[in-house]
Amino acid sequence: xxxxxxxxxSFGSEHILKGLSTTFDKGKTNLIIGQSGSxxxxxxxxxxxxxxxxxxKIIFEDKAIQDMNDDEKRSLRENMGMVFQGxxxxxxxxxxxxxxxxxxxxxxxxxxxxxxxxxxxxLRVNLENVNxxxxxxxxxxxxxRVAIARAIVNNPKYLFCDEPNSGLDPRTAILxxxxxxxxxxxxDITTVINTHDMNSVMEIGEKIVFLQKxxxxxxxxxxxxxxxxxxxxxxxxxxxxxxxxxxxxxxxxN
Amino acid sequence: xxxxxxxxxxFLMLRAVFSRPTKGSxxxxxxxxxxxxxxxxxxxxxxxxxxxxxxxxxxxxxLNIDNPLIPEYLVGFAxxxxxxxxxxxxxxxxxxxxKMGSFITSSIGSMRVTEQxxxxxxxxxxxxxxxxxxxxxxxLFYPFVIAISMFLGILGGWVAGxxxxxxxxxxxxxxxxxxxxxxxxxYAFIKTFVFAFILATVPSWQGFYMKGGALEVGKxxxxxxxxxxxxxxxxxxxxxxxxxx
Numbered sequence: 482x483x484x485x486x487x488x489x490x491s492f493g494s495e496h497i498l499k500g501l502s503t504t505f506d507k508g509k510t511n512l513i514i515g516q517s518g519s520x521x522x523x524x525x526x527x528x529x530x531x532x533x534x535x536x537x538k539i540i541f542e543d544k545a546i547q548d549m550n551d552d553e554k555r556s557l558r559e560n561m562g563m564v565f566q567g568x569x570x571x572x573x574x575x576x577x578x579x580x581x582x583x584x585x586x587x588x589x590x591x592x593x594x595x596x597x598x599x600x601x602x603x604l605r606v607n608l609e610n611v612n613x614x615x616x617x618x619x620x621x622x623x624x625x626r627v628a629i630a631r632a633i634v635n636n637p638k639y640l641f642c643d644e645p646n647s648g649l650d651p652r653t654a655i656l657x658x659x660x661x662x663x664x665x666x667x668x669d670i671t672t673v674i675n676t677h678d679m680n681s682v683m684e685i686g687e688k689i690v691f692l693q694k695x696x697x698x699x700x701x702x703x704x705x706x707x708x709x710x711x712x713x714x715x716x717x718x719x720x721x722x723x724x725x726x727x728x729x730x731x732x733x734x735n
Numbered sequence: 736x737x738x739x740x741x742x743x744x745x746f747l748m749l750r751a752v753f754s755r756p757t758k759g760s761x762x763x764x765x766x767x768x769x770x771x772x773x774x775x776x777x778x779x780x781x782x783x784x785x786x787x788x789x790x791x792x793x794x795x796x797x798l799n800i801d802n803p804l805i806p807e808y809l810v811g812f813a814x815x816x817x818x819x820x821x822x823x824x825x826x827x828x829x830x831x832x833x834k835m836g837s838f839i840t841s842s843i844g845s846m847r848v849t850e851q852x853x854x855x856x857x858x859x860x861x862x863x864x865x866x867x868x869x870x871x872x873x874x875l876f877y878p879f880v881i882a883i884s885m886f887l888g889i890l891g892g893w894v895a896g897x898x899x900x901x902x903x904x905x906x907x908x909x910x911x912x913x914x915x916x917x918x919x920x921x922y923a924f925i926k927t928f929v930f931a932f933i934l935a936t937v938p939s940w941q942g943f944y945m946k947g948g949a950l951e952v953g954k955x956x957x958x959x960x961x962x963x964x965x966x967x968x969x970x971x972x973x974x975x976x977x978x979x980x
């Protein structure tokens with residue numbers, strides 16, 4: 482579980498995160514949503530430790546990252562997996578080397594054991610016979626799966642995803658969403674996903690945190706989000722024609 | 736103010752490069768890879784340029800000395816001095832600032848743009864040590880490139896001088912041996928080590944701290960060449976003043 486208490490982040494005079502407080506539950510897919518410029522990416526990078534917060538606390542289980550020494554921070558990072566928006570696979574390595582990379586860095590396993598683990602996670606993300614291919618030789622959807630495999634290969638406690646289905650066709654996007662949710666349950670990890678995709682919200686939003694101009698404007702789950710009266714949330718949810726039409730049909734039916 | 740910030744960030748980068756080392760077995764692989772990419776892959780162009788520039792130096796010297804009082808061995812002497820003191824260490828390094836430097840900046844810059852550096856950081860890896868330290872170690876072999884350049888430059892001068900009919904082989908070789916000062920070679924290799932460090936770190940710094948997209952990677956590569964060349968020229972002046980004045 483991750484607890485965020487009164488988190489502030491500024492860049493110069495620009496105040497990006499304005500006192501966020503929330504929790505991200507273990508074994509659940511937690512979504513951070515909001516319009517572009519609402520502070521989602523900055524929030525995620527603060528959680529990852531890539532940005533240092535100006536004020537407030539981010540508590541992993543029972544210890545705040547701000548109170549950890551370098552060794553504790555390093556050990557926490559070894560327990561984090563991250564799926565980047567553009568996959569961020571290493572161009573110079575083939576798929577097998579990419580997925581094996583965290584194992585080679587942090588585990589003392591033999592090469593044969595590492596290889597077994599790599600094949601196991603690649604199979605888990607439904608990828609076969611791609612081990613020797615390079616990232617540029619596979620599709621965007623496959624790259625995302627490889628990124629997920631690399632993120633979970635070390636059995637992390639926390640999985641972070643930055644817009645994991647951006648740039649994918651709707652069918653592949655749903656497959657990636659479902660895969661992340663299945664892995665979250667299977668490995669009992671705390672997953673935090675940064676997205677503005679309403680399909681993801683509908684499919685896997687077990688806990689949703691809505692950001693508006695750096696403030697936490699609303700939080701709930703994927704059933705509550707369609708019933709809330711919060712104007713910022715309804716403006717965001719029904720900015721899509723599809724959702725507007727669904728709402729109109731529901732109103733007619735009622 | 737911006738220059739002060741840049742100088743500060745360069746030295747902070749150097750401090751990070753030498754802290755929290757990457758796992759030994761991985762570092763070894765990275766060093767071999769960098770030696771191949773930066774050193775071995777540069778040999779062809781260095782050999783080509785050195786041989787022909789050495790030839791041109793010999794021909795130019797021969798054509799510009801028509802006074803019968805000047806000894807014939809001056810062609811070999813001038814070629815040796817030009818190649819060992821300046822051409823091989825300094826001008827090959829400026830050429831390498833273009834070839835090697837832009838390769839380093841664009842490869843690290845592309846990793847920045849595609850979030851590969853963020854991926855390393857998230858994994859708890861010291862990305863500066865992982866990316867830059869192997870390049871610094873690989874460039875410890877750079878003096879070998881310069882030694883090859885010196886040899887081929889002088890060989891090129893001999894071939895052009897002798898087969899072009901500008902000098903006899905005996906006179907040219909006599910010129911290579913006359914007034915030979917061992918310290919000149921030491922001086923050349925001292926500055927080569929300094930240039931190697933500049934070649935490894937300045938382009939890495941430009942690539943690592945770049946912001947933006949593909950266009951900015953191109954701009955960073957250009958800036959990297961400019962900064963590296965300027966620093967090589969300035970340190971060349973300082974080292975020459977200190978060691979030869």
